[in-house]
Amino acid sequence: MSETRPLRADARRNRERLIEAARTVYAERGLDAPLDEIARCAGVSIGTLYNRFPSRDALIDAAFADRVAATARFAEHALADDDPWSGLAYFLERICELQATDRGYRDLAARSVPRSAETAAALRDGYRQMERIVERAQHAGALRSDVTLADLAFVFWGHAGTVAATADIAPDAWRRHLGLLLDGLRSEGAHPLPVPPLDPAQVERAMGPGGC
Amino acid sequence: MSETRPLRADARRNRERLIEAARTVYAERGLDAPLDEIARCAGVSIGTLYNRFPSRDALIDAAFADRVAATARFAEHALADDDPWSGLAYFLERICELQATDRGYRDLAARSVPRSAETAAALRDGYRQMERIVERAQHAGALRSDVTLADLAFVFWGHAGTVAATADIAPDAWRRHLGLLLDGLRSEGAHPLPVPPLDPAQVERAMGPGGC
DNA sequence: CACCAACATGAGGATGTCCTCAAGTTCGGC
DNA sequence: GCCGAACTTGAGGACATCCTCATGTTGGTG
Structure with a gap:
C-alpha cells in the first residue's frame, strides 16, 4: 500500500x-x-x-509481531506431535504461558486492536493452523466433536481473567484452570452444550480482523 | 466501631x-x-x-450490598436442590448470569476492593455456603474430588474474561464457556491436575478479605 | 419562627495522559 | 565539508478525572 x-x-x-x-x-x-x-x-x-x-x-x-510469530511456531510444533490431543494441549499451554508472563499479550486477547495488513495475514495463517489442530484432535476422537475453533477463544479469554487475578499470588495457578478446561474439552466426559458456537462473523467482531 | x-x-x-x-x-x-x-x-x-x-x-x-445478598439466596436455593450437581450448576450459572449483565459485578471479581465489615461478614457466610455446595456435590460423586472451593474462583475469573469479550457480540456465548467448564468439573472425565489448588491465604490475597 | 448544625453546591487546583509543533540537530549524498 | 532533507526534542495546550473547600441552603429542634 x-x-x-x-x-x-x-x-x-x-x-x-x-x-x-x-x-x-x-x-x-x-x-x-x-x-x-x-x-x-x-x-x-x-x-x-x-x-x-x-x-x-x-x-x-x-x-507484538514476535508473539504472532511465536504462536505460529507453537502451532507448527503442535501439528508435528504424533498424538493429536497432546499437540492441542501443548498449543494451548504455550499460549497460556505467554499470557501468564506478559500482561500486554493478555490485554491483547481481551480487546480488539486494529492490526496492520501483515499482522492480520499472519494471524489468519495461525488461525488456519489452529483449525487443523482442532480437526486433527477431533478426528482422533480425543477432542469432543461439538466444539469449534471459536470455542478455543474461551480458553484464552477465560485464562486471561484467571491470570489477571492470580499472577502476583500464585504464578502457576493458571495451569490448574487450564487443566480443568482441558478435561472439559475431552470427548470422554462431554455433555451437550447449551447454546450454539460463535459463528465466524461473531468471532471476527469479538477479536478484530485476523483473530488472535 | x-x-x-x-x-x-x-x-x-x-x-x-x-x-x-x-x-x-x-x-x-x-x-x-x-x-x-x-x-x-x-x-x-x-x-x-x-x-x-x-x-x-x-x-x-x-x-453491591444487594448483589451479595443475591449471592446468598442463590446458594441457599442451590442447597435446597435434591440433586447436588444440579445445585452446584445452578449456583454457578446464576453468578455468571449476574456477571454477564452487570459490568460492575464483573469488575468486582477481577479486582480486590476493600470491603466494609458487614460486606466482609456476608461474603464469609456466602463462602461457607459455597463450601457446603462443593462438599455435597463431591460426596454425591458428581463433582471431581480433586477440586476445592478455591477452584470455583477459576470459573468466575475465567467467565469474566469471556463475558468482557463477547457481551456485545453474543450475549449468551458465556453459557457455552460455562458448559465446557462444568464438564471439566465433573468426576466422569477427570484427569489429574498439574498443580495443587490455591490455599486459603492465596485465595484471600487474590480476592480481598471475605472473598467473592 | 428562629437559629444552628447539618448538608449541598460547584468552581477550581492538582494530577496524569495525550498529542502537536516550532526550533534545533544530525545524517548522508554530493 | 556543506547543505537540505530527515529526524529529534520537549515545552505546552487540550482533556478527563480527581478531590477540596469556602459559601450558600435547608432541616428540625426548642
Whole structure:
C-alpha cells in the first residue's frame, strides 16, 4: 500500500529501541501503559515515539509481531506431535504461558486492536493452523466433536481473567484452570452444550480482523 | 466501631439516590466509571457524593450490598436442590448470569476492593455456603474430588474474561464457556491436575478479605 | 419562627495522559 | 565539508478525572 522509503539510520535505531521498550513496558504494565514511559525506557523523547508510530495501535502492532510469530511456531510444533490431543494441549499451554508472563499479550486477547495488513495475514495463517489442530484432535476422537475453533477463544479469554487475578499470588495457578478446561474439552466426559458456537462473523467482531 | 448517628432526611434521600445511580452506572460502564457521572445520574452535585461516600470504595461497597445478598439466596436455593450437581450448576450459572449483565459485578471479581465489615461478614457466610455446595456435590460423586472451593474462583475469573469479550457480540456465548467448564468439573472425565489448588491465604490475597 | 448544625453546591487546583509543533540537530549524498 | 532533507526534542495546550473547600441552603429542634 504505502510505498515506505527506507528510514535513516538513526530513525531505524530508534524504531528498534522503541519496539524493544514497548515489549518490556507492555509486558509489565499492560497495553494502557503511558507512552511517555515507553519513550523514556527507550531513551528517546515522546516526540520521536510519535514520529515513528503515529498511533498507539501502530506501536502495539509492531511490538507484538514476535508473539504472532511465536504462536505460529507453537502451532507448527503442535501439528508435528504424533498424538493429536497432546499437540492441542501443548498449543494451548504455550499460549497460556505467554499470557501468564506478559500482561500486554493478555490485554491483547481481551480487546480488539486494529492490526496492520501483515499482522492480520499472519494471524489468519495461525488461525488456519489452529483449525487443523482442532480437526486433527477431533478426528482422533480425543477432542469432543461439538466444539469449534471459536470455542478455543474461551480458553484464552477465560485464562486471561484467571491470570489477571492470580499472577502476583500464585504464578502457576493458571495451569490448574487450564487443566480443568482441558478435561472439559475431552470427548470422554462431554455433555451437550447449551447454546450454539460463535459463528465466524461473531468471532471476527469479538477479536478484530485476523483473530488472535 | 464508628457510632454513626442517623442522617438527616435529605442526606438519607441523597444517599439512596446515589446508591441507585451507582448501580446503574457501574452496571453499564464498570467500576471505573467517573464519579461525576454517578452524581449527575443521581441528581446531586459531586460534592454531595463525597459527603456521603468518602472514598470510591465506600460507594462500591454500598452499591453491591444487594448483589451479595443475591449471592446468598442463590446458594441457599442451590442447597435446597435434591440433586447436588444440579445445585452446584445452578449456583454457578446464576453468578455468571449476574456477571454477564452487570459490568460492575464483573469488575468486582477481577479486582480486590476493600470491603466494609458487614460486606466482609456476608461474603464469609456466602463462602461457607459455597463450601457446603462443593462438599455435597463431591460426596454425591458428581463433582471431581480433586477440586476445592478455591477452584470455583477459576470459573468466575475465567467467565469474566469471556463475558468482557463477547457481551456485545453474543450475549449468551458465556453459557457455552460455562458448559465446557462444568464438564471439566465433573468426576466422569477427570484427569489429574498439574498443580495443587490455591490455599486459603492465596485465595484471600487474590480476592480481598471475605472473598467473592 | 428562629437559629444552628447539618448538608449541598460547584468552581477550581492538582494530577496524569495525550498529542502537536516550532526550533534545533544530525545524517548522508554530493 | 556543506547543505537540505530527515529526524529529534520537549515545552505546552487540550482533556478527563480527581478531590477540596469556602459559601450558600435547608432541616428540625426548642
